[in-house]
Amino acid sequence: MAKDASFDIVSNVDMQEVKNGVNQAVKEIESRFDFKGSKSSIELKEGEIVLVGDDEYKLGAVNDILQSKLIKRGISPKSLQYGKMEPAAAGTVRQTVKLVQGIDQDNAKKIVKLIKDSKIKVQAAIQGDQVRVSGKNRDDLQAIIQMLKNSDFPIDLQFTNYRS
Known part of the structure; x- marks a missing residue:
């Protein structure tokens, strides 16, 4: 011996699971009553996720939806690195979430x-x-x-x- x-x-983060989680979160945002007429969105870009909300409260709700979908798919919240919240176009706020690899x-x-x-x-x-x-x-x-x-x-x- x-x-x-x-x-x-x-x-490492399984990018296919992240993609599936983001898609599920987008579907939930589109179908939820409290997001009707909202400019809230989630977009997956190269190695990062961009969250957009009407205000800080809506952005927090978008983040909660995203996290719950990712956790269900086995992606740890420790794999997400949050950037600063910044003002975006049309009175919305944006936050970039980097995926730690x-x-x-x-x-x-x-x-x-x-x-x-x-x-x-x-x-x-x-x-x-x-x-x-x-x-x-x-x-x-x-x-x-x-x-x-x-x-x-x-x-x-x-x-x-x-x-x-």
Whole structure:
């Protein structure tokens, strides 16, 4: 059993599920009575979602609808990064929501530090926008996964490529 077991820690968003969630949210906005005659909308662009509402209250309602549809489709709210609310054309307000893909360097360093501080005998290495964890004992890897699931990171983490 000299061979190392390993897994990757990633933060990816399934764009097909995002597209489906956005489409469902648009349908709900078009059919809801409180949005009749409203200029509210949701638009999916390259790696971001643009929310438009008549005012801050309507924009909040649009955001709530979008979040509920995305959560039902398995997209974590941690995968959404909200921009500032800004005035738009015809007296409306707009907000851009960026979809977080990959683990940025700061969070990758925090993950590696947390793994090293745990004193579990595994190695963690940053590889681009993911972190690879390897070790001789599979139980140690399971303990790392459980520890990371229980810790509160500002991004959504998935564990892939589990090899033993």
